[in-house]
Amino acid sequence: MRRLLLTGLLALAPACAQTYVIRNGTIMTAAKGTPGTFTGSVVVKDGKIAEVGANVTAPAGATVIDATGAFVTPGIIDCHSHIAIESINEASVSDASMVNVRDVINPEDIAIYRAMAGGVTTANILHGSADAVGGQTIVLKMRWGKTAEEMIFEGALPGIKFALGENPKRAGNPTGGAVNAGAARYPATRMGVEDVIRESFNDAKAYKAEWDDYQAAVAKGEHPISPRKDLRLESLKEVLEGKRYVHVHSYQADEILMMLRVADDYGFKVRTLQHVLEGYKVAKEIAAHGAGASTFSDWFDYKEEVRDAIPYNAALMTKKGVVVSLNSDDAELMRHLNSEAGKAMKYGGMTADEALAMVTINPAKQLGIENRVGSIETGKDADLVVFDKFPLSDFAKVQKVFIDGKLYFDRDAEIAGRAAEEAEKKRLIDKEKAAAARTQGGGRGQAGQTQPNPEQVTP
Amino acid sequence: MKKLLTAALAFTIPAFGQTLFIHGADVYPVTGAVMKDASVLVQDGKIADIGAKLVAPKGAKILEAKGLRVYPGMIDSATELGLSEIGAVRETEDTGEIGEFVPQVRALTSVNPESEHFRVVRVNGITSVMTFPGSANAQLISGQAALIHTDGWTWEQMEIKGAAGMLVPFPTTAGGRGRGGAPSDQEAPAPGAAPTGGFSQQLRNYQQQIKKLGDFLEEARHYQKAKEVLAGKSGFKADLRYDAMIPVLEGREPLAVTAGRERFILDAIKFADEQKVKLVILHPRELGAKVTAELKAKNIPVIFGRVLELPEREDDAYDQAFTLPLEAWKAGVKFAFGTFTENQFVRNLPYQAATAVAYGLPYEEALKAVTINPAEIWGVADRIGSVEKGKIADLLITDGDPLEIQTKIVHLIIGGKDVDLKNHQTELYEKYLGRQ
Numbered sequence A: 001m002r003r004l005l006l007t008g009l010l011a012l013a014p015a016c017a018q019t020y021v022i023r024n025g026t027i028m029t030a031a032k033g034t035p036g037t038f039t040g041s042v043v044v045k046d047g048k049i050a051e052v053g054a055n056v057t058a059p060a061g062a063t064v065i066d067a068t069g070a071f072v073t074p075g076i077i078d079c080h081s082h083i084a085i086e087s088i089n090e091a092s093v094s095d096a097s098m099v100n101v102r103d104v105i106n107p108e109d110i111a112i113y114r115a116m117a118g119g120v121t122t123a124n125i126l127h128g129s130a131d132a133v134g135g136q137t138i139v140l141k142m143r144w145g146k147t148a149e150e151m152i153f154e155g156a157l158p159g160i161k162f163a164l165g166e167n168p169k170r171a172g173n174p175t176g177g178a179v180n181a182g183a184a185r186y187p188a189t190r191m192g193v194e195d196v197i198r199e200s201f202n203d204a205k206a207y208k209a210e211w212d213d214y215q216a217a218v219a220k221g222e223h224p225i226s227p228r229k230d231l232r233l234e235s236l237k238e239v240l241e242g243k244r245y246v247h248v249h250s251y252q253a254d255e256i257l258m259m260l261r262v263a264d265d266y267g268f269k270v271r272t273l274q275h276v277l278e279g280y281k282v283a284k285e286i287a288a289h290g291a292g293a294s295t296f297s298d299w300f301d302y303k304e305e306v307r308d309a310i311p312y313n314a315a316l317m318t319k320k321g322v323v324v325s326l327n328s329d330d331a332e333l334m335r336h337l338n339s340e341a342g343k344a345m346k347y348g349g350m351t352a353d354e355a356l357a358m359v360t361i362n363p364a365k366q367l368g369i370e371n372r373v374g375s376i377e378t379g380k381d382a383d384l385v386v387f388d389k390f391p392l393s394d395f396a397k398v399q400k401v402f403i404d405g406k407l408y409f410d411r412d413a414e415i416a417g418r419a420a421e422e423a424e425k426k427r428l429i430d431k432e433k434a435a436a437a438r439t440q441g442g443g444r445g446q447a448g449q450t451q452p453n454p455e456q457v458t459p
Numbered sequence B: 001m002k003k004l005l006t007a008a009l010a011f012t013i014p015a016f017g018q019t020l021f022i023h024g025a026d027v028y029p030v031t032g033a034v035m036k037d038a039s040v041l042v043q044d045g046k047i048a049d050i051g052a053k054l055v056a057p058k059g060a061k062i063l064e065a066k067g068l069r070v071y072p073g074m075i076d077s078a079t080e081l082g083l084s085e086i087g088a089v090r091e092t093e094d095t096g097e098i099g100e101f102v103p104q105v106r107a108l109t110s111v112n113p114e115s116e117h118f119r120v121v122r123v124n125g126i127t128s129v130m131t132f133p134g135s136a137n138a139q140l141i142s143g144q145a146a147l148i149h150t151d152g153w154t155w156e157q158m159e160i161k162g163a164a165g166m167l168v169p170f171p172t173t174a175g176g177r178g179r180g181g182a183p184s185d186q187e188a189p190a191p192g193a194a195p196t197g198g199f200s201q202q203l204r205n206y207q208q209q210i211k212k213l214g215d216f217l218e219e220a221r222h223y224q225k226a227k228e229v230l231a232g233k234s235g236f237k238a239d240l241r242y243d244a245m246i247p248v249l250e251g252r253e254p255l256a257v258t259a260g261r262e263r264f265i266l267d268a269i270k271f272a273d274e275q276k277v278k279l280v281i282l283h284p285r286e287l288g289a290k291v292t293a294e295l296k297a298k299n300i301p302v303i304f305g306r307v308l309e310l311p312e313r314e315d316d317a318y319d320q321a322f323t324l325p326l327e328a329w330k331a332g333v334k335f336a337f338g339t340f341t342e343n344q345f346v347r348n349l350p351y352q353a354a355t356a357v358a359y360g361l362p363y364e365e366a367l368k369a370v371t372i373n374p375a376e377i378w379g380v381a382d383r384i385g386s387v388e389k390g391k392i393a394d395l396l397i398t399d400g401d402p403l404e405i406q407t408k409i410v411h412l413i414i415g416g417k418d419v420d421l422k423n424h425q426t427e428l429y430e431k432y433l434g435r436q
Helices: A004-010 A110-119 A166-171 A190-219 A233-240 A251-267 A279-289 A313-319 A333-346 A350-356 A361-366 A411-416 A419-440 B002-017 B116-122 B198-230 B240-249 B262-275 B289-297 B320-330 B345-360 B365-368 B372-375 B422-431
Strands: A020-028 A038-045 A048-053 A063-066 A070-072 A076-081 A119-123 A131-143 A161-165 A243-248 A271-273 A292-294 A324-326 A382-389 A398-405 A408-410 B020-027 B035-043 B048-049 B060-063 B068-073 B074-079 B126-131 B141-148 B159-169 B253-256 B281-282 B302-306 B336-339 B395-398 B410-412
Touching: A020 A350, A020 A382, A020 B002, A070 B281, A076 A292, A076 A333, A110 A119, A110 A333, A110 A398, A110 A408, A119 A333, A119 A361, A119 A398, A131 A190, A131 A243, A190 A233, A190 A251, A233 B002, A233 B048, A243 A251, A251 A279, A271 B289, A279 A292, A279 A313, A279 B422, A292 A313, A292 A361, A313 A333, A313 A398, A313 B422, A324 A333, A324 A361, A324 B262, A333 A350, A408 A411, A411 A419, A411 B068, B020 B395, B035 B422, B048 B074, B074 B336, B074 B345, B074 B372, B116 B126, B116 B345, B126 B159, B159 B240, B198 B240, B198 B262, B253 B262, B262 B281, B262 B289, B289 B320, B302 B320, B320 B336, B320 B345, B336 B345, B336 B372, B345 B365
Parallel strands: A020 A063, A020 A070, A076 A119, A161 A243, A243 A271, A271 A292, A292 A324, B020 B060, B020 B068, B074 B126, B159 B253, B253 B281, B281 B302, B302 B336
Antiparallel strands: A020 A038, A038 A048, A070 A382, A119 A131, A131 A161, A382 A398, A398 A408, B020 B035, B035 B048, B068 B395, B126 B141, B141 B159, B395 B410
16 A cells, blocks of 8 residues: 555656756756846757756747746755665674675655655755765666666765764764673773774785785786685775775764874775864864865764754854755755755854855865856856755745756646545555555554654764 | 842833834835834834834834835744754753643643754744644643743743643544644555555544544543532542543633544544534645635645655645645645744744745735734734734834845834844854865
């Protein structure tokens, strides 16, 4: 029954790309250069943005969408999410760099549809924060109705999740890491967290040297025996080679600085600091390292290490030269990152263009996909959102969402389709009731019961 | 000695007795038409006068408000402010007392006026909140929620109404209960819960729990009668639990019942009917024609929250929570908004209301749902909830619509006091702006 209903929704997914002209809207491009915002139109063709400007040439046969009074933005990009995967944390070890969320993508997770209905077109799907060195991560486009493989953002560099502070301390230590509390998993302190990361890169460095020697020998025409492949160290070797991004769950200034210095010592870059709620205290060092910062707009005091979290964090780090994005880490918050960006204007005085960038082009830069998505520019993927009002506000709602030039979400169509869906649901329930009645005393079906994800994730 | 005390008192009086003159603002009373270019006189903590031609009394602190707006302070109908500091640190949490029936516990007296949360969340215009005692597992009555100001020296001075609602996490068919805080999946068993043995067994347990709740009220009623006869006589010993129920039995304090799904809401209404007690429904996750008709017919209000919330079930519409306020309004059901209950999000109360507007609720109704409606629902509309002469001066002076994220709160007046807008977060911001 659940599956049938989902199939109903999946049927809403678009079949083929059309040519569209989104006409006469307020276009917020999130592109560099002025003006970032103007009244104009966007032409969508073959999945790409064919033209954008005050005046455009409408191709023959294009479907015209009148956006008068509406706002058009790039598709929203969430740099921190755990939707669309069957499991999140491999918490049994402190270095889980061999596991990959790519292996557990669930393309039927309803959270994908809901996120998309909130304007999200791309999301960085991360492993959880239980381990100092966590699992591998993947970038997905919210192509609802497609297979797991088809959802993967082709060409986007995958990543790996690291985690600092309370979560890796606590994950294997149910009593909070008290030393004499029985079977505890190392580490139990921030000191130990640093060590776990150093030990892993110590191994990875030696492992990489082995392989480098081997390949050098092969290049010379020798026939050496290849080193043994180590799946744990493979992903860290990729980090050292710059082929895999490092996304670091972090909160306090001390641990952020520690992470940057460990990366300096082993010769890799931290691609993004995630959460990074005390990033404003070490913004200078983050900017100097070149790490991006992906943070919450206004969360605080949900745990000890976020007592100094301030909603001015995003603005402060931006002022100090850090590329900042606002993320959700939450299937609900993910649905209104547009208004989360609005809070960067409120707290710290970002302009509308700067704030919009925090949920579009900045996360695209952080994920290394800014040549494809994140702004409304000719030649980029036609990932677009049409809002009914100024989007950096909770008064706005999403009307239409395009991904790869296809209309994936249309609020009018969604609402128009609800009666049919209700009828279908009723038909299925009636059918089950009838079947239950026939089997006499067969247990009542628990129609529509929520199946919560048993994985509780602490941000 | 007496003189010294008087002197000390005189010293503290300015905080309460400050005379404020808000000059030349557009006043949005919520309960009446907008008054352009008007002034508001605040004296002794109250709104002494409103009008276009008022003259500032001598010695009044003048708040120049040309081009600015005055609104009543906003009220959050579901928080744990003052009781809960850091969710993950047990030592800082005073919610969720142990016991199946703990009506005697009072949120009010555990409110820590120095909780940093007050200073942080109020700056977006929240001048008073319902603070709930929270619920423990397997609880039927969780204690008394209090309506308090978000500023004050002591909980006593913050109090608006100490026993504003008796928290009841209504039973569910899962065998557990919706927590008084934020029930997420009310029909899903709690992690580690014992096997529930099929739906028919769950239903029996559910009905037993409701009966148990009814029995407790019945016992309290017997006690009430006995007390009328026996109080003051030798051998009579008060029962603090039943005593706490008397205001509920007398209809002076509503049961504030957490009920998410249609079945539980309807059963809660039936229960309140049978028990002849007042009811407020907390955190409904779905309504429907049956529920709204009952709520409307019986004049039962609801507290929505958060509007920005995921749908209850996988196959519910994606905008289910966004549209519930509209559904209630169309059916003529009175409602207010609450945060349920993570204190960090209380400052987003106005944006919850804005979301309801985005999905069809008339703007005026959203504004009422954070001002006059909660004041009426919690029985204090004679004192707060609108800009009217004689009411407590809980006021916002803003440069625009308080439900809009971008709007700046220029002054926040709580109980007649022009409160400081600085807090831990603004101080850190200032400090690190200047970091070398």
